[in-house]
Amino acid sequence: MANSRQQIKRAKTDKKRSAQNTIFKSGMRRAIKAVELHIANNEKDKAQEALTLANKKLDKAQVRGIVHKNFVARHKSRLAQKVNAL
Secondary structure, three states, rough: OOOOOOHHHHHHHHHHHHHHHHHHHHHHHHHHHHHHHHOOOOOOOOHHHHHHHHHHHHHHHHHOOOOOOOHHHHHHHHHHHHHHHH
């Protein structure tokens, strides 16, 4: 347990940020799954729209430091390949 007031405040803000990051990360995962769902249903137009949203969420997650840049590059590339293959 934290002893100083500063560490107590720090623990509180860490908890709040962790919750925000978890919410953002799950939204990012939902966006990726939406693209994969449209790909599975052979809906190219909807898949492209979902891909732009997923790319936006992935980029934002990278800027916030939630995920690594290679994770973002890998997912964007793989999703784009799948959409273009339709």
